[in-house]
Amino acid sequence: MASCKRPIYLILLGIVILGVILFAMNLRYGSVAIPWTEFWAALSGSQGSTYRAIIIEYRLPQAITALLAGIGLSVSGLLMQTLFRNPLADPSLLGISSGSSLGVAFVVLVAGGIGGVTFNTISLWSTFGITLAAFVGAFAVLLLILALSSRLKSMVSLVLVGIMIAYIAGSVTDILKFFSQKEGLHSFVIWGMGSFSNVGMTQMPFFALAVMVGAFASFLLFKTLNLLLLGERYAENLGVNIKRSSMLIILVSGFLTAIITAFCGPIAFLGLAVPHIARFLFQTSDHKLLIPATAFLGMDLALFCNLISRLPSFDGNLPINSVTALIGAPIVLWVIFHRQHYSQTQ
Amino acid sequence: MKEVLKTSKLLIGYKKALLPEISVSLNEGDIVALAGPNGSGKTTLFKTLSANIKPIGGEISLFGKSLRDYSPSEHSSLFSLVLTEKPDDLFLKVFDIVSAGRYPHLGLLAKLKPEDESLIAESLETVGISHLADRNFVSLSDGEQQKVMIAKALVQDTPLIFMDEPAAFLDYPSKIELVNIMHKLSREKRKTILFSSHDLDLLLRHADKMWVMAPQQPLRQGTPKELVEQGIIDAYFKPIVAKEEFYWMK
Numbered sequence: 001m002a003s004c005k006r007p008i009y010l011i012l013l014g015i016v017i018l019g020v021i022l023f024a025m026n027l028r029y030g031s032v033a034i035p036w037t038e039f040w041a042a043l044s045g046s047q048g049s050t051y052r053a054i055i056i057e058y059r060l061p062q063a064i065t066a067l068l069a070g071i072g073l074s075v076s077g078l079l080m081q082t083l084f085r086n087p088l089a090d091p092s093l094l095g096i097s098s099g100s101s102l103g104v105a106f107v108v109l110v111a112g113g114i115g116g117v118t119f120n121t122i123s124l125w126s127t128f129g130i131t132l133a134a135f136v137g138a139f140a141v142l143l144l145i146l147a148l149s150s151r152l153k154s155m156v157s158l159v160l161v162g163i164m165i166a167y168i169a170g171s172v173t174d175i176l177k178f179f180s181q182k183e184g185l186h187s188f189v190i191w192g193m194g195s196f197s198n199v200g201m202t203q204m205p206f207f208a209l210a211v212m213v214g215a216f217a218s219f220l221l222f223k224t225l226n227l228l229l230l231g232e233r234y235a236e237n238l239g240v241n242i243k244r245s246s247m248l249i250i251l252v253s254g255f256l257t258a259i260i261t262a263f264c265g266p267i268a269f270l271g272l273a274v275p276h277i278a279r280f281l282f283q284t285s286d287h288k289l290l291i292p293a294t295a296f297l298g299m300d301l302a303l304f305c306n307l308i309s310r311l312p313s314f315d316g317n318l319p320i321n322s323v324t325a326l327i328g329a330p331i332v333l334w335v336i337f338h339r340q341h342y343s344q345t346q
Numbered sequence: 347m348k349e350v351l352k353t354s355k356l357l358i359g360y361k362k363a364l365l366p367e368i369s370v371s372l373n374e375g376d377i378v379a380l381a382g383p384n385g386s387g388k389t390t391l392f393k394t395l396s397a398n399i400k401p402i403g404g405e406i407s408l409f410g411k412s413l414r415d416y417s418p419s420e421h422s423s424l425f426s427l428v429l430t431e432k433p434d435d436l437f438l439k440v441f442d443i444v445s446a447g448r449y450p451h452l453g454l455l456a457k458l459k460p461e462d463e464s465l466i467a468e469s470l471e472t473v474g475i476s477h478l479a480d481r482n483f484v485s486l487s488d489g490e491q492q493k494v495m496i497a498k499a500l501v502q503d504t505p506l507i508f509m510d511e512p513a514a515f516l517d518y519p520s521k522i523e524l525v526n527i528m529h530k531l532s533r534e535k536r537k538t539i540l541f542s543s544h545d546l547d548l549l550l551r552h553a554d555k556m557w558v559m560a561p562q563q564p565l566r567q568g569t570p571k572e573l574v575e576q577g578i579i580d581a582y583f584k585p586i587v588a589k590e591e592f593y594w595m596k
């Protein structure tokens with residue numbers, strides 16, 4: 001905005017630079033310590049070294065996935081918070097991630113139990129099968145929500161419908177868990193913890209394109225989102241078709257959530273936390289700024305969490321879901337207390 | 347005088363009509379107060395005139411053309427709203443809200459042109475809140491918030507402004523200030539204003555013209571003086587006053 005005193009572009013630039021540094025650190029640090037000389041050699045392309053394999057085939061796709069998931073989930077959360085005018089809204093609000101959990105539960109628990117196929121953690125087929133199942137589950141719920149949203153008058157009923165769908169999907173998932181084998185259950189629990197390391201370089205172009213399209217579509221909605229902040233009747237008077245716009249926002253937000261949950265599992269917290277951090281940092285609710293700010297901050301936070309989840313001392317990865325909450329929750333608490341202070345003094 | 351709004355045999359309500367048929371009109375520059383006790387259908391009439399709900403029967407025409415024949419996006423250049431519901435986002439700035447009134451006139455990226463900027467500055471000036479442009483909306487007083495929403499309506503640049511209960515939460519000086527702003531808009535900018543209120547004292551002193559409503563009674567129009575002399579104010583407000591407000595005096 002023209003009348004803003006904060007050095008917006010400097011802060012935004014700082015966030016992007018921080019992202020680049022975090023990305024590089026994601027390549028540099030992990031459970032295997034790589035000497036600096038080997039690191040540069042691996043990056044500059046000396047073939048065949050083990051280090052190069054670790055960096056290019058393992059850490060690079062993981063860092064890109066974290067970056068994309070961070071962008072997508074945060075923007076998706078912002079859209080939900082604005083549409084429902086509720087600070088507690090996040091990408092899982094409409095039951096889309098519960099839908100993908102149900103899809104995965106069907107494949108891992110039922111197919112595993114009936115067909116005698118055990119979906120162990122590492123095989124390529126199981127990763128693909130799980131992604132596909134999560135995809136189908138998430139999009140089934142998204143389509144159901146879109147179909148129902150055209151018949152519902154108020155946003156509150158829509159949230160209630162989403163929560164009910166989530167409950168139904170959750171309880172069916174629980175029943176499947178109850179009747180399932182130990183091995184299946186284990187893979188399902190592992191999937192539920194979330195991971196940035198399931199997207200290989202072959203699926204990456206598709207994943208990247210999908211997230212970018214979703215993020216760009218969100219940006220194009222910024223006028224509508226700004227008007228919705230004034231309240232539905234003001235928005236309507238200023239030319240917003242409430243029903244069509246809500247469906248469009250749900251479609252974009254749900255699409256991002258569905259894609260990312262399919263590839264990474266249900267990643268909690270980023271979508272809830274990052275929009276709050278962006279609002280506080282830029283002291284704005286103008287989506288023209290808030291959407292890029294949220295996207296870049298989401299990228300930073302996801303890369304940071306990914307880095308923490310595989311600190312050198314840990315053998316293997318900590319579940320990313322615990323890390324996002326562990327790091328995100330204190331930040332949100334800090335923001336809430338400062339925001340209270342802020343609104344009292346202004 | 348140019349006719350801005352006209353209703354003929356209009357029936358309003360949800361499924362069942364609240365009032366007998368309404369046939370009234372507004373001319374350019376009019377400030378008309380829609381008066382009536384709570385529950386008489388003021389808000390329903392507002393919502394119907396601003397195309398938020400459909401009439402049960404009859405016709406509304408704006409500038410000689412039926413409201414139904416305007417597309418929803420054309421509404422934003424015909425009439426603007428000042429409502430009782432207010433934005434509650436913590437980081438929403440006064441400038442953001444007022445400039446949102448300009449959105450229907452802007453392109454995809456909502457870039458403000460110099461003439462938009464000067465219209466925004468002028469509107470803030472007209473309602474007397476230029477110094478509040480950078481403030482957070484939620485940190486303002488009720489009276490200041492009301493002025494922000496009026497500035498938004500001005501920036502929207504519509505010939506007709508609907509204000510639903512604009513004086514509802516204001517103290518007396520703010521009410522007078524509001525009335526002055528409305529007169530200024532009508533005189534200097536030829537705006538037509540329809541506002542509702544149940545504050546009888548304010549209306550009788552300051553409104554040019556009134557539309558008076560009561561449950562199941564026909565809507566009557568006239569100057570405050572005419573309506574008092576014809577006994578309409580008495581007839582429409584007294585039952586409520588006698589029944590509810592002064593029960594402790596009996």
